[in-house]
Amino acid sequence: MTAIEKQGAAAKAAALKLMTCGTGAKNRALLAIARALADNKEKIIAANGADMAKARESGMSAALMDRLALNDKRIDGIADSVRQVAALDDPIGQVDKMSTRPNGLIIGRRKVPLGVIAIIYESRPNVTVDAAVLCLKAGNAVILRGGKEAFNSNNALTDIMRAAIKEAGLPEDAVSLVQDTTRGSVDEVMALTGYIDVLIPRGGAGLIRHVVENSKVPVIETGVGNCHIYVESTADLNMGAEIIYNAKCSRPSVCNAAETLLVDRSIAAAFLPMAKKLLDQKNTQLRGCPETIEILGGGVLPATDEDYWTEFGDYILAVKVVSDLDEAIAHVNKYTTHHSEAIVTNDYAASQRFLDEVDAAAVYVNASTRFTDGGEFGLGAEIGISTQKMHARGPMGLEQLTSVKYIIYGSGQVR
Amino acid sequence: MTAIEKQGAAAKAAALKLMTCGTGAKNRALLAIARALADNKEKIIAANGADMAKARESGMSAALMDRLALNDKRIDGIADSVRQVAALDDPIGQVDKMSTRPNGLIIGRRKVPLGVIAIIYESRPNVTVDAAVLCLKAGNAVILRGGKEAFNSNNALTDIMRAAIKEAGLPEDAVSLVQDTTRGSVDEVMALTGYIDVLIPRGGAGLIRHVVENSKVPVIETGVGNCHIYVESTADLNMGAEIIYNAKCSRPSVCNAAETLLVDRSIAAAFLPMAKKLLDQKNTQLRGCPETIEILGGGVLPATDEDYWTEFGDYILAVKVVSDLDEAIAHVNKYTTHHSEAIVTNDYAASQRFLDEVDAAAVYVNASTRFTDGGEFGLGAEIGISTQKMHARGPMGLEQLTSVKYIIYGSGQVR
Numbered sequence: 001m002t003a004i005e006k007q008g009a010a011a012k013a014a015a016l017k018l019m020t021c022g023t024g025a026k027n028r029a030l031l032a033i034a035r036a037l038a039d040n041k042e043k044i045i046a047a048n049g050a051d052m053a054k055a056r057e058s059g060m061s062a063a064l065m066d067r068l069a070l071n072d073k074r075i076d077g078i079a080d081s082v083r084q085v086a087a088l089d090d091p092i093g094q095v096d097k098m099s100t101r102p103n104g105l106i107i108g109r110r111k112v113p114l115g116v117i118a119i120i121y122e123s124r125p126n127v128t129v130d131a132a133v134l135c136l137k138a139g140n141a142v143i144l145r146g147g148k149e150a151f152n153s154n155n156a157l158t159d160i161m162r163a164a165i166k167e168a169g170l171p172e173d174a175v176s177l178v179q180d181t182t183r184g185s186v187d188e189v190m191a192l193t194g195y196i197d198v199l200i201p202r203g204g205a206g207l208i209r210h211v212v213e214n215s216k217v218p219v220i221e222t223g224v225g226n227c228h229i230y231v232e233s234t235a236d237l238n239m240g241a242e243i244i245y246n247a248k249c250s251r252p253s254v255c256n257a258a259e260t261l262l263v264d265r266s267i268a269a270a271f272l273p274m275a276k277k278l279l280d281q282k283n284t285q286l287r288g289c290p291e292t293i294e295i296l297g298g299g300v301l302p303a304t305d306e307d308y309w310t311e312f313g314d315y316i317l318a319v320k321v322v323s324d325l326d327e328a329i330a331h332v333n334k335y336t337t338h339h340s341e342a343i344v345t346n347d348y349a350a351s352q353r354f355l356d357e358v359d360a361a362a363v364y365v366n367a368s369t370r371f372t373d374g375g376e377f378g379l380g381a382e383i384g385i386s387t388q389k390m391h392a393r394g395p396m397g398l399e400q401l402t403s404v405k406y407i408i409y410g411s412g413q414v415r
Numbered sequence: 416m417t418a419i420e421k422q423g424a425a426a427k428a429a430a431l432k433l434m435t436c437g438t439g440a441k442n443r444a445l446l447a448i449a450r451a452l453a454d455n456k457e458k459i460i461a462a463n464g465a466d467m468a469k470a471r472e473s474g475m476s477a478a479l480m481d482r483l484a485l486n487d488k489r490i491d492g493i494a495d496s497v498r499q500v501a502a503l504d505d506p507i508g509q510v511d512k513m514s515t516r517p518n519g520l521i522i523g524r525r526k527v528p529l530g531v532i533a534i535i536y537e538s539r540p541n542v543t544v545d546a547a548v549l550c551l552k553a554g555n556a557v558i559l560r561g562g563k564e565a566f567n568s569n570n571a572l573t574d575i576m577r578a579a580i581k582e583a584g585l586p587e588d589a590v591s592l593v594q595d596t597t598r599g600s601v602d603e604v605m606a607l608t609g610y611i612d613v614l615i616p617r618g619g620a621g622l623i624r625h626v627v628e629n630s631k632v633p634v635i636e637t638g639v640g641n642c643h644i645y646v647e648s649t650a651d652l653n654m655g656a657e658i659i660y661n662a663k664c665s666r667p668s669v670c671n672a673a674e675t676l677l678v679d680r681s682i683a684a685a686f687l688p689m690a691k692k693l694l695d696q697k698n699t700q701l702r703g704c705p706e707t708i709e710i711l712g713g714g715v716l717p718a719t720d721e722d723y724w725t726e727f728g729d730y731i732l733a734v735k736v737v738s739d740l741d742e743a744i745a746h747v748n749k750y751t752t753h754h755s756e757a758i759v760t761n762d763y764a765a766s767q768r769f770l771d772e773v774d775a776a777a778v779y780v781n782a783s784t785r786f787t788d789g790g791e792f793g794l795g796a797e798i799g800i801s802t803q804k805m806h807a808r809g810p811m812g813l814e815q816l817t818s819v820k821y822i823i824y825g826s827g828q829v830r
Contacts, residue, residue: 016748020771099793105782107792114804115774193628197804213608213631218805239827246829333431355822356435359530367520367825376830377522377821378514389529389612389818390633391806403804406792407770410782412654414661415791 004188007143007176008195011116014171015141019113023090025170030086030133032164037079037129040160044075047156048125055149067124068150078129081381085133088380091399092139095407106409111402113139115197118189119383120145120211122203125153131202132161132175134383138401141174143196145189147203148181155179190215197403198391202384205311220392222384225255225339226311227369230328230354232345233264237271239366240344244317245278246368247342253313255385256340256372260308260318262328268321269295279317288319295321308335325350329357336360338387340369361387361394419603422558422591423610426531429586430556434528438505440585445501445548447579452494452544455575459490462571463540470564482539483565493544496796500548503795506814507554510822521824526817528554530612533604534798535560535626537618540568546617547576547590549798553816556589558611560604562618563596570594605630612818613806617799620726635807637799640670640754641726642784645743645769647760648679652686654781655759659732660693661783662757668728670800671755671787675723675733677743683736684710694732703734710736723750740765744772751775753802755784776802776809 001009018026037044048070055065091111098108117140119131128144135142146154154177162172178185190199190211199219201211212221229247231240247258263271272295276286287303288296300319307318308331322328332341342364343354351365362372372395374382379397386392392400416424433441452459463485470480506526513523532555534546543559550557561569573592581587593600605614605626614634616626627636644662646655662673678686687710691701702718703711715734722733723746737743747756757779758769766780777787787810789797794812801807807815 016772016774019774101791101793105786105791109809216628218633218803220805236827242827242829250830351824357431359431359434360820362821362823364823365825367823367828368830370830371520371823371828372821376516376520378516388633390635393819394524394821404808405775406777406787406809408777408779408782408786409766410780412651412657413782413786414657415665415783415785 002188004178004180004185005192005195007178008116008192010173011141011143011176012195014173015113015115017171018136018139018141018174021139021170023092025168026090026137026139027086029165029168029170029174030082030137032168033129033133033161034079034082034086036160036164037075037082037157040156041072041075044070044153044156044160045072047152050152051150060149068153070125070153074126078126081130082133085137085381088137088398090137091402103413104411105413108407109404110407112405114401114403116141116143116195117401118143118145118192118196118199118217120186120189120199120201120203120207122147122207125150125157127202128154128157128177129161130381131383132158134381134398135401136165136174138398140401143176143178143189145178145185146181151181186211187214190217193217200384220384220386220396221388222386223255223339224311224337224387225257225385226260226309226335226337227256227258227340228260228262228332228336228342229258229369230262230322230332230341230343231264231267231271232325232328232343232347232350233266234346234350235267235271235344236346237267237274240271241274241278243342243344243366243368244275245281247370248279248284248317249282249315250368250370252315254370255311256369257313258317258342258369259311260320260335262320262322262331264328265291265321265323268292272296272319282315284315284317286317286319289321291321292319311337325353329354332358339385340364340372342367342369361385417603418595419593419600420607420610422593423531423607425588426556426558426591427610429588430528430530432586433551433554433556433589436554436585438507440583441505441552441554442501444580444583444585444589445497445552447583448544448548448576449494449497449501451575451579452490452497452572456487456490459485459568459571459575460487462567465567466565475564483568485540485568489541493541496545497548500552500796503552503813505552506817518828519826520828523822524819525822527820529816529818531556531558531610532816533558533560533607533611533614533632535601535604535614535616535618535622537562537622540565540572542617543569543572543592544576545796546798547573549796549813550816551580551589553813555816558591558593558604560593560600561596566596601626602629605632608632615799635799635801635811636803637801638670638754639726639752639802640672640800641675641724641750641752642671642673642755643675643677643747643751643757644673644784645677645737645747645756645758646679646682646686647740647743647758647762647765648681649761649765650682650686650759651761652682652689655686656689656693658757658759658781658783659690660696662785663694663699663732664697664730665783665785667730669785670726671784672728673732673757673784674725674727675735675750677735677737677746679743680706680736680738683707687711687734697730699730699732701732701734704736706736707734726752740768744769747773754800755779755787757782757784776800
């Protein structure tokens with residue numbers, strides 16, 4: 001057995017215990033984790049300091065360094081979010097569709113944990129705790145495989161969580177961190193079909209594609225968002241400008257930010273200058289179709305087909321003038337990553353057609369795509385945003401970390 | 416583009432139309448299919464005759480020949496089941512969890528089709544129609560890849576369905592059959608990530624393993640059932656004997672049949688002869704642990720560890736004497752394929768522990784595992800029995816062939 005196989009077997013054994021340990025025990029473990037994080041700030045900050053020093057040496061950008069950094073206030077924030085997860089309703093054990101069949105069998109569908117969840121992530125060390133406690137609250141064991149840049153931070157956080165879980169009387173192997181941060185360990189995790197029930201990749205498009213295409217373990221695809229805002233001919237133009245400005249510029253690096261603006265031809269000449277005025281506040285680079293350039297003039301670069309496929313993650317926006325709703329929906333359905341799409345309109349039929357025909361996890365009328373988020377949707381917390389159709393679609397909260405089990409009460413029935 | 420890629424693209428285009436075509440149009444297509452099957456019996460029976468002739472030449476067993484055969488009565492049965500699917504409630508368009516958020520956004524979760532479903536199957540030609548119409552009712556396009564033994568039958572059935580769908584005004588590419596029945600076409604279907612949303616393999620353990628381990632398209636694992644019946648110390652022994660006899664012998668080739676009998680030591684000497692008396696009616700071969708052999712004598716073969724892992728699919732039963740509930744649950748959770756597991760008991764606490772701790776799609780108290788079936792569970796029809804935890808678990812009916820889409824009604828909200 002390799003080290004990762006042993007870790008898988010230990011997680012599976014822990015998952016069997018978590019399956020039936022009850023909400024009280026899980027909440028006690030979560031609150032113990034919150035306390036332990038607050039009590040061990042120095043240890044966490046020291047480990048994070050080692051990661052930061054390495055990052056500085058390697059010439060990491062200031063923006064990425066900031067994502068990596070942990071300090072007193074950020075650790076308090078992480079501990080707070082753990083307490084919030086403890087306060088959420090536990091989905092496990094809920095039974096629906098229970099009924100008595102004609103033969104007297106009483107059949108119900110009970111929510112149960114998925115089992116062992118593996119998370120492969122590249123991002124900030126807070127994900128280590130956020131992901132672990134959500135999995136734990138839903139009764140799952142979790143195997144974390146974080147990026148090498150944050151390894152010392154992740155390891156310190158995991159050690160603290162494991163000790164707290166043990167102290168609370170649950171198996172510490174409910175949470176573990178893969179100690180090998182080479183590419184090979186990703187491949188090994190993807191092959192652990194005997195131990196891992198679900199694998200969730202969180203990170204850039206390259207990582208996600210690699211995992212989706214190569215994992216033998218079932219995967220939930222997350223995150224890539226090539227989102228569109230379509231300003232239809234009857235739209236309130238001020239609303240349209242505010243929405244595209246918010247969707248593009250409030251946080252361009254996230255997956256629910258807009259990447260392409262589609263504008264109806266009949267309003268393009270009036271609308272595009274209004275939108276540009278707001279987008280210029282952040283020096284947003286526009287890449288437009290010929291009509292866009294004709295209306296807005298020289299500051300706009302010509303858009304290539306490649307631009308329409310791209311999640312820029314930056315202050316860059318592709319723009320296209322379309323002739324009608326049909327062309328807008330066809331464009332969206334061609335280039336979409338099935339994340340979040342919005343129409344701005346005052347036409348009732350257009351709003352309904354957009355909701356019906358656009359194939360995405362979240363489809364908006366007259367609102368910014370930036371709301372696609374577990375907290376904003378009322379799920380309490382999320383472990384990622386699924387862009388696939390199986391199992392979970394859109395923000396994944398506790399419910400999406402569960403499976404079902406049919407329970408059947410009989411009195412000797414045979415078939 | 417290869418022929419299969421073209422088929423994928425055509426199915427995807429059809430799926431976009433089915434997504435919004437409405438229940439009435441889908442039901443009209445289903446009823447047209449039922450009529451067309453009845454009207455084209457001669458054509459179907461002629462095509463089936465070609466498959467039967469080839470099967471005879473190749474020396475196929477009588478049992479398999481019977482599974483392949485279509486006749487007047489069987490075609491009527493298939494057409495009837497199509498009408499039953501037409502009569503089921505359409506899950507598409509149902510909206511749940513709709514609420515107004517503090518910022519005024521109205522957010523709901525709407526049931527939508529999965530998109531394009533591919534089914535790879537080895538079994539009887541009726542699967543061609545059953546699977547296609549369930550997918551269609553839930554608004555999905557389907558790509559069928561059946562076994563080469565039934566190719567002429569499958570092709571005739573598919574042609575008739577496509578013509579009926581077209582006649583009813585829906586795109587005929589909603590249903591199509593892969594024309595290449597070599598192993599290579601399975602691999603090609605598994606790689607069609609751009610076109611296929613979900614792949615469901617139906618067949619033997621070898622096919623399912625190959626698909627689960629190699630598909631780039633998301634898979635729902637089905638069917639393999641290494642099911643256990645545990646007769647606990649307080650069980651009604653007559654009930655226990657009837658249940659194991661039914662679970663093993665009523666139809667040994669199916670996935671919800673029992674493969675291993677576990678018996679509590681305290682009742683083994685009384686119970687095993689009672690069970691054997693019934694099992695002997697079908698000349699069931701018993702493979703037992705040493706204690707079983709001691710109790711039942713010479714007719715019982717010694718069980719190997721391999722036997723406890725095996726889905727015999729035949730009148731063969733592994734038997735093991737266990738010391739208590741703990742050992743029984745541990746045995747089940749070690750050897751289970753997570754399909755269906757049953758306890759026979761009169762002890763309340765034992766029944767609850769078995770329901771809680773056994774990790775399977777369907778867990779029974781005092782009933783035969785043979786009830787794990789979409790019809791028996793009240794789903795109306797099923798496309799297979801999922802033994803994985805993601806997306807669907809247990810019998811998969813129409814609801815399990817759907818995904819969700821969040822629909823959001825705003826009034827200019829930005830974040």
